[in-house]
Amino acid sequence: MTAIATVTHVDLATVQDGGRRGLAGIGVPISGAWHRSRYLVATNLVRGAEDPRQPAVELLAGSMELHFHLPTTVAVVGPAQVTVDGLPFGAGVGLAVTADVRVVVDHRGPGPVYLAIAGWEAPLVLGSAATDTFSGIAGTSLRSGVALTGVAGSGCSAGAFLRQGDDAGGPLRVVPCEDVPLPVGPWRVQSTARSGTRMVGGAASSSGSRPSRPVVVGAIQAAPSGELIILGPDGGLTGGYPIVGVVCSADLPRVSELEPGEEISLQPMDVPAAMQAFAVAERERRVVHPGVLGRDGSRRGSVPDDVAPAK
Amino acid sequence: MTAQWFGxxxxxVSTDGPDARERVAQTLEHQRESLGIDLLVRRGLHDVLVEAPAPDLRLLDAVREALARQSSEGTQRPVQPREHHIDVRYEGEDLASASAALGVEVTALVEAHRRQVWRVAMLGFAPGFGYLEPVGDPTLEWSALDRLAAPRARVPRGSVAVAAGMSAVYPQDMPGGWHLIGVSTVVLFDPERSAQPSLLAAGDLVRFVEVES
Incomplete structure (x- = not known):
C-alpha cells in the first residue's frame, strides 16, 4: 500500500462507503454515504461500475485540499467547485490527475459532496470503511497530514454522469405509519446531522411513548416537544417515540440536502408507489464512460445528446 | 399480532408482549432462508422488524406467509438460548438512591438483581448495548424505577444499570439516564472479534455474578 494522496486541509468531512449492512441487530448502525445516489455515481466514475465497497470522502461543509503523489482518477459528485492546480472544473466528472497536483474541493451545498479516488483502500472495521459519527466505533479520522493509501494505477478513465437534476423542490414523500395522520406541515428544518434531521413548526400529535421498537433510516419520530426527527444513517436503532412515517427510499438522499431554516412539507405515498419511485430513481442514475468531456467541455466519442455533467 | 409495512x-410485526415477540422472532429467523430475501430480523420490546436491503414488494406477503405457515405447522422446538454470566461489583453511585426509590435495603436490591434471570430483549443505543428484561417472576418491582430525571453526559464503560423494568451494562463511555448500581469488567463489544463483535445477541439469557471489591 502506497500513499496516493495526502490531505492538506479538510473541514467537516468523514470517510464513507455503502455502509455496515446487517449489524443493526447488535446495535451497529448502517452508517455509510448519506446521499446514496451521489456516492454511487462517484464510485462508478472511478471504478467503472457502482461499488458500495469503494471508500469516498463525504464533505458536508467547508473545503478539502489534497496533494496527489501518484497519477489516478478522481471523481467529485455533488454541489462543489473543484480546482486542479488552480484550474476550475465542475463537479460530476471523473478527472484523470497526474502526480504532484493539488486538488481543492469547495462545498457549495446543499447536501453532501463525495470525493472518490481510484485505488484508495481505507481501513475496514466490521467489513466497512464507513465512519459512525455517533458511536465512533470506526472510521478514518480525516485531518491535515493524513495519507490516503492504496494501490496506484487501478483507476478507469474519466467520464461524466447524467441525473435528472437533484429534484430539490416538492414535498418529501413519506410512507405513513400506524394510524397517525401524517403531519404534512410545512415544517422548518432546525438542525441537520448524520444521526438525525430535526424539524419544527408543524403540528404533530405526539401522544406519549410506547415500548421501544426497532426503527430504520428515514423513520420520522414525533418527539414530545412537538418536533419531528428524521433518522439518518448514524441514528438510533430503537426508539419509543411515535413514528409518523418513513421517508420513501427514493427520497432518502433528499433528506441529506435539507438545510437549517429551509421549509419542507411531507406528502403521503403508498408502498407500491414508493417502490415505483425507487425503481425510477435507480434507472435514472447513469454514468457514461469513458472520457466524454474534453478540457474545453467539448464532447467526444459516442455520447448521447442528453448527457451532461451535473453542476 | 399484526404485520404491516414500516416504510x-x-x-x-407487533405482538402483545416479550414472550410473543420472542416466538415471532424465532419463527422468522428460522424461516429466513426460505423467505428468499436477504433479510434482517430485529427485535423491539414488543415488536419484530424485518428489514430488506432495498424496497421489495414481496416482503409483506413473505412475512405473513411465514407466520401463517408457522401457526398451521405448530411451534418449532424453542431454540436453547445461550447464557452469559457477567461479573459485577455492586458499588454504583446510584445504588442507595435506587434502593430507596424501590423501598428496599441496598442488600435486598443487590440480592434481587443477582437472582433475577435476564433476557436480552433487543440491542441498540450503542453497539453491543443489550436491553435486559426479567424472565419469569421479577425478583423485585423493577418497573417501579423510572429513568433519571437528568441523564448523565458520560457514563463509564462497564457500568451496570437499572431503569424502566430493565437492566443493562454500558459497552462504552456514553451518555445515559439509567440508575448505576454496579461495575463490571465484561467486554460487551469488540469490533476486532469480527465473527462475533457483540457478546450479547437478542434472545440470550444473562445472570449477574457478584464479585467482591
Whole structure:
C-alpha cells in the first residue's frame, strides 16, 4: 500500500462507503454515504461500475485540499467547485490527475459532496470503511497530514454522469405509519446531522411513548416537544417515540440536502408507489464512460445528446 | 399480532408482549432462508422488524406467509438460548438512591438483581448495548424505577444499570439516564472479534455474578 494522496486541509468531512449492512441487530448502525445516489455515481466514475465497497470522502461543509503523489482518477459528485492546480472544473466528472497536483474541493451545498479516488483502500472495521459519527466505533479520522493509501494505477478513465437534476423542490414523500395522520406541515428544518434531521413548526400529535421498537433510516419520530426527527444513517436503532412515517427510499438522499431554516412539507405515498419511485430513481442514475468531456467541455466519442455533467 | 409495512423496505410485526415477540422472532429467523430475501430480523420490546436491503414488494406477503405457515405447522422446538454470566461489583453511585426509590435495603436490591434471570430483549443505543428484561417472576418491582430525571453526559464503560423494568451494562463511555448500581469488567463489544463483535445477541439469557471489591 502506497500513499496516493495526502490531505492538506479538510473541514467537516468523514470517510464513507455503502455502509455496515446487517449489524443493526447488535446495535451497529448502517452508517455509510448519506446521499446514496451521489456516492454511487462517484464510485462508478472511478471504478467503472457502482461499488458500495469503494471508500469516498463525504464533505458536508467547508473545503478539502489534497496533494496527489501518484497519477489516478478522481471523481467529485455533488454541489462543489473543484480546482486542479488552480484550474476550475465542475463537479460530476471523473478527472484523470497526474502526480504532484493539488486538488481543492469547495462545498457549495446543499447536501453532501463525495470525493472518490481510484485505488484508495481505507481501513475496514466490521467489513466497512464507513465512519459512525455517533458511536465512533470506526472510521478514518480525516485531518491535515493524513495519507490516503492504496494501490496506484487501478483507476478507469474519466467520464461524466447524467441525473435528472437533484429534484430539490416538492414535498418529501413519506410512507405513513400506524394510524397517525401524517403531519404534512410545512415544517422548518432546525438542525441537520448524520444521526438525525430535526424539524419544527408543524403540528404533530405526539401522544406519549410506547415500548421501544426497532426503527430504520428515514423513520420520522414525533418527539414530545412537538418536533419531528428524521433518522439518518448514524441514528438510533430503537426508539419509543411515535413514528409518523418513513421517508420513501427514493427520497432518502433528499433528506441529506435539507438545510437549517429551509421549509419542507411531507406528502403521503403508498408502498407500491414508493417502490415505483425507487425503481425510477435507480434507472435514472447513469454514468457514461469513458472520457466524454474534453478540457474545453467539448464532447467526444459516442455520447448521447442528453448527457451532461451535473453542476 | 399484526404485520404491516414500516416504510418501503421493512415490515413491522407487533405482538402483545416479550414472550410473543420472542416466538415471532424465532419463527422468522428460522424461516429466513426460505423467505428468499436477504433479510434482517430485529427485535423491539414488543415488536419484530424485518428489514430488506432495498424496497421489495414481496416482503409483506413473505412475512405473513411465514407466520401463517408457522401457526398451521405448530411451534418449532424453542431454540436453547445461550447464557452469559457477567461479573459485577455492586458499588454504583446510584445504588442507595435506587434502593430507596424501590423501598428496599441496598442488600435486598443487590440480592434481587443477582437472582433475577435476564433476557436480552433487543440491542441498540450503542453497539453491543443489550436491553435486559426479567424472565419469569421479577425478583423485585423493577418497573417501579423510572429513568433519571437528568441523564448523565458520560457514563463509564462497564457500568451496570437499572431503569424502566430493565437492566443493562454500558459497552462504552456514553451518555445515559439509567440508575448505576454496579461495575463490571465484561467486554460487551469488540469490533476486532469480527465473527462475533457483540457478546450479547437478542434472545440470550444473562445472570449477574457478584464479585467482591
Amino acid at each position: 418501503d423496505r421493512a415490515v413491522l
